[in-house]
Amino acid sequence: MNPQSAKRSLAHLCERKVPVFLWGPPGIGKSSIVAQIAREADIGFIDLRLSLLDPTDLRG
Numbered sequence: 001m002n003p004q005s006a007k008r009s010l011a012h013l014c015e016r017k018v019p020v021f022l023w024g025p026p027g028i029g030k031s032s033i034v035a036q037i038a039r040e041a042d043i044g045f046i047d048l049r050l051s052l053l054d055p056t057d058l059r060g
Contacts, residue, residue: 007033014041 001009006022013020014037022030031047038045050058 003029003033007037010034011037011041014043 010020010022010033022034024030035045035047
């Protein structure tokens with residue numbers, strides 16, 4: 001799937017409030033596409049990278 005079709009599909013699913021798991025190799029623009037969709041839809045976007053956090057960061 002190319003970035004344009006991914007963006008179109010994700011935007012469509014977002015409008016319908018369907019949960020999505022976006023998976024792919026690093027550096028292909030997954031986060032950028034999601035941030036762009038959120039900005040265009042005027043909704044919040046938090047980029048949380050769990051691999052960079054300790055369990056105590058999430059649970060206290």
